[in-house]
Amino acid sequence: MTTTTRTPTGPAATTRPPASRPGTPRSGTATAVxxxxxxxxxxxxxxxxxxxxxxxxxxxxxxxGAALTGGTIGAEDVTQYSIVWEVRAPRVVLAAVVGAGLxxxxxxxxAMVRNPLADPFILGVSSGASVGASxxxxxxxxxxxxxxxxxxxxxxxxxxxxxxxxxAAHTRAGLTPLRLVLTGVALAYGFQALMSVIVxxxxxxxxxxxxxxxxxxxxxxxxxxSLPVAAAAVVVAVVTLLRSGPSLDVLAMGDESAAGLGLxxxxxxxxxxxxxxxxxxxxxxxxxxxxxxxxxxxxxxxxVTGASHRRVLTIAPLAGAVFLVWVDLASRTMFAPxxxxxxxxxxxxxxxxFVVLLRRRSYLFGGR
Amino acid sequence: MDVTLDDVTVEVAGTALVRRLNLAVGAxxxxxxxxxxxxxxxxxxxxxxxxxxPTTGTVLLDGSDISGLSLRxxxxxxxxVTQDGSPELDFTVAEIVELGRYPHHRGGAALGERERDVCVxxxxxxxxxxxxxxxxxxxxxxxxxxxxxARALAQxxxxxxxxxxxxxxxxxxxxxxxxxxxxxxxxxxxxxxDLNLAAAACDRLAVLREGAVVDDGPPSDVLTPDLVGxxxxxxxxxxxxxxxGVPQLVYHLGPDDPIPGGTxx
Numbered sequence: 001m002t003t004t005t006r007t008p009t010g011p012a013a014t015t016r017p018p019a020s021r022p023g024t025p026r027s028g029t030a031t032a033v034x035x036x037x038x039x040x041x042x043x044x045x046x047x048x049x050x051x052x053x054x055x056x057x058x059x060x061x062x063x064x065g066a067a068l069t070g071g072t073i074g075a076e077d078v079t080q081y082s083i084v085w086e087v088r089a090p091r092v093v094l095a096a097v098v099g100a101g102l103x104x105x106x107x108x109x110x111a112m113v114r115n116p117l118a119d120p121f122i123l124g125v126s127s128g129a130s131v132g133a134s135x136x137x138x139x140x141x142x143x144x145x146x147x148x149x150x151x152x153x154x155x156x157x158x159x160x161x162x163x164x165x166x167x168a169a170h171t172r173a174g175l176t177p178l179r180l181v182l183t184g185v186a187l188a189y190g191f192q193a194l195m196s197v198i199v200x201x202x203x204x205x206x207x208x209x210x211x212x213x214x215x216x217x218x219x220x221x222x223x224x225x226s227l228p229v230a231a232a233a234v235v236v237a238v239v240t241l242l243r244s245g246p247s248l249d250v251l252a253m254g255d256e257s258a259a260g261l262g263l264x265x266x267x268x269x270x271x272x273x274x275x276x277x278x279x280x281x282x283x284x285x286x287x288x289x290x291x292x293x294x295x296x297x298x299x300x301x302x303x304v305t306g307a308s309h310r311r312v313l314t315i316a317p318l319a320g321a322v323f324l325v326w327v328d329l330a331s332r333t334m335f336a337p338x339x340x341x342x343x344x345x346x347x348x349x350x351x352x353x354f355v356v357l358l359r360r361r362s363y364l365f366g367g368r
Numbered sequence: 369m370d371v372t373l374d375d376v377t378v379e380v381a382g383t384a385l386v387r388r389l390n391l392a393v394g395a396x397x398x399x400x401x402x403x404x405x406x407x408x409x410x411x412x413x414x415x416x417x418x419x420x421x422p423t424t425g426t427v428l429l430d431g432s433d434i435s436g437l438s439l440r441x442x443x444x445x446x447x448x449v450t451q452d453g454s455p456e457l458d459f460t461v462a463e464i465v466e467l468g469r470y471p472h473h474r475g476g477a478a479l480g481e482r483e484r485d486v487c488v489x490x491x492x493x494x495x496x497x498x499x500x501x502x503x504x505x506x507x508x509x510x511x512x513x514x515x516x517x518a519r520a521l522a523q524x525x526x527x528x529x530x531x532x533x534x535x536x537x538x539x540x541x542x543x544x545x546x547x548x549x550x551x552x553x554x555x556x557x558x559x560x561x562d563l564n565l566a567a568a569a570c571d572r573l574a575v576l577r578e579g580a581v582v583d584d585g586p587p588s589d590v591l592t593p594d595l596v597g598x599x600x601x602x603x604x605x606x607x608x609x610x611x612x613g614v615p616q617l618v619y620h621l622g623p624d625d626p627i628p629g630g631t632x633x
Binding site: 114115116246247249250252253254255256257259260261262263264302306307308 | 414417418419438439440441442443444446447448449450451452455456457458459460463464467468470471473503516520523529
């Protein structure tokens with residue numbers, strides 16, 4: 001609070017921080033986007049080329065070129081071509097989509113509940129989905145939908161769980177962050193109990209194992225048909241959230257400040273709730289509940305970009321996509337031909353990273 | 369721009385936090401809300417910056433009901449320095465001050481030259497320019513408070529609402545903040561605990577008790593031993609400030625006899 005008058009020629013009156021200097025977050029973001037875009041392309045091609053059977057890079061590129069441009073390949077290449085184009089390509093692309101989606105939804109959920117320890121599954125979405133999935137695996141629910149039964153049931157379970165959390169957390173004062181978190185966590189226990197009961201009474205012994213595998217996340221069932229819905233959901237999420245970037249920054253200031261800055265916090269939270277529930281549901285439906293990506297990626301990205309949501313949301317989808325492509329590659333190659341659930345690998349990487357993050361002094365969140 | 373609270377009542381869960389409160393603040397006037405804890409100061413302020421909607425009654429800006437304005441429109445006229453804790457994300461000081469431009473922007477385009485100047489000037493006025501690229505979580509409570517005031521100034525409001533803005537400030541920054549409020553030319557409504565600072569800083573004081581204004585006038589009329597005794601439950605002695613003549617309250621703690629030799633008991 002300086003009340004002394006400064007001479008207009010003084011340094012305080014004439015110096016102004018330049019709009020963009022080398023090394024400021026703004027120029028850093030452009031660099032990071034460029035680097036990550038190249039890294040993502042490279043990772044996708046590596047992910048398609050590598051696996052239990054390594055397909056040479058030149059062949060991989062040739063097959064991909066043929067598939068994308070409608071070119072022709074020789075009859076002797078058909079097996080490898082179908083590995084590249086029918087099996088691996090959709091799987092790797094889905095990994096990128098899911099990684100991108102979980103990362104941006106993680107950012108959105110952390111902003112919505114103003115809690116840096118929140119992740120996309122904190123509002124009961126994954127446990128709700130697991131109820132649906134276990135019902136399909138155990139009792140053949142939705143058998144008429146064939147291969148889509150599991151995804152459909154998981155998606156419906158996720159939406160139903162979200163609706164219940166919303167109804168239970170909503171009060172006349174709107175959606176308050178603490179209430180949302182507490183309700184989500186409490187109801188998640190309820191859904192998990194329900195899932196356990198379903199598995200317990202399941203007629204087949206294998207049920208528990210398949211439900212668990214599904215819960216920990218896998219992209220093994222990826223096909224070109226399973227991609228469009230998830231991809232569209234992620235694109236909608238990224239675009240919507242980028243547009244809301246400044247509002248998310250304002251929301252992070254606290255609800256009182258946000259009101260003083262002219263933000264309708266209740267309306268924004270409602271929008272975020274709907275968006276995160278639907279998109280997380282769509283992701284869980286195709287990949288199970290892949291943990292840690294949505295928790296750790298936002299923090300890793302913030303170390304590079306700072307807190308500004310627009311910058312975080314620009315980088316997070318690319319970083320998350322690259323990350324999950326490599327996680328998926330690890331999951332299918334480490335113990336090939338057996339596959340590790342994705343959640344196991346993300347946890348193996350995510351937990352130490354998270355602990356290091358929490359202990360770093362220069363990275364502050366949650367106050368002290 | 370003048371602010372009027374007309375017969376405002378706020379009920380939350382059946383309890384009236386503010387009942388039939390009337391307050392008129394003229395353009396450019398600095399009005400302090402004083403009163404004991406729970407007397408409804410913050411609630412009254414929250415109605416002005418739209419964090420709360422009055423159960424009955426209206427809040428008027430230049431005579432028109434603010435409930436007819438969008439939140440964004442009223443944030444262009446009214447800025448608030450609230451008691452929110454710090455954000456949980458480590459924004460830089462410059463980023464936080466730039467959020468003051470939020471109500472003036474649609475779609476969040478990049479700030480123009482003039483808007484950046486507004487932010488720079490806001491930071492200069494509260495002496496946080498040197499902190500511009502620091503993360504807000506690494507600041508002291510007082511520095512953080514000044515950043516919030518810079519953000520409010522970046523809003524270019526006509527009305528500034530402050531809820532206990534001197535909390536966490538050391539004495540120098542308390543004095544600087546309040547003398548800034550006196551000279552900033554904005555309409556100011558400020559809740560203050562410290563009656564002496566309130567008397568020094570405000571043109572008028574409104575004394576709140578149990579959600580209603582029980583007295584309202586210039587500090588020298590309002591701050592009487594009787595009124596302070598009735599409202600706060602302690603009886604001060606009132607002296608005049610040797611330079612400005614505003615009333616200042618002094619208290620004696622405990623035994624009525626002066627402490628012999630002036631040493632601590």
